Amino acid sequence: MNKILITGRLAADPEVRYTQSGKAVASFTLAVAEGYGENKNTSWIPIVAWEKLAETCGNNLTKGQRILIEGRLQIRSYEANDGQKRRVAEVIAQNMEFLENKKDGDGGRPNNDGHNPFGGQVIPEEEIPF
Numbered sequence: 001m002n003k004i005l006i007t008g009r010l011a012a013d014p015e016v017r018y019t020q021s022g023k024a025v026a027s028f029t030l031a032v033a034e035g036y037g038e039n040k041n042t043s044w045i046p047i048v049a050w051e052k053l054a055e056t057c058g059n060n061l062t063k064g065q066r067i068l069i070e071g072r073l074q075i076r077s078y079e080a081n082d083g084q085k086r087r088v089a090e091v092i093a094q095n096m097e098f099l100e101n102k103k104d105g106d107g108g109r110p111n112n113d114g115h116n117p118f119g120g121q122v123i124p125e126e127e128i129p130f
Contacts, residue, residue: 002072005089006045008032009066014049016058026054028061030069047071049093057096070072070095 008030016026026049034041047069049057061067071093080086 004071004073005068006030006032006065006091007068008045008069010061010063011044012063013056014057014061016054024053024054024058025050026057028057030067046088046090047093048074048090049096053093053096057093060098066099068097068099069093070097 011029011031014026014028016024018024028047030045030047032043032045034043069091071091073089074088074092075089077085077087
């Protein structure tokens with residue numbers, strides 16, 4: 001089974017292109033933090049989305065936004081312009097979930113007006129019993 005779930009922040013806005021046959025393809029990079037404090041490390045994961053998902057990513061994602069990608073790992077080879085053979089590993093996205101509201105970029109916490117964009121009651125952190 002080849003399945004990946006990855007959560008991170010967009011390093012830049014997605015780049016959407018179209019193939020000669022008219023299929024949309026979006027490419028972007030997710031910055032994925034690993035560890036804490038002095039041991040914190042960031043991995044930069046290339047993501048590719050196709051067709052409807054590519055258009056959704058291009059129209060709705062912006063640099064710094066936190067998302068979850070479900071997909072599969074693809075390793076492919078190609079010949080570069082200099083004649084060298086290269087290999088690249090990338091995640092082919094099959095599903096994408098927003099983890100933050102695009103407008104306030106705060107993970108769904110209330111806006112300045114106290115409105116919760118995902119509905120439901122807003123409970124202050126100091127009142128959460130754990």
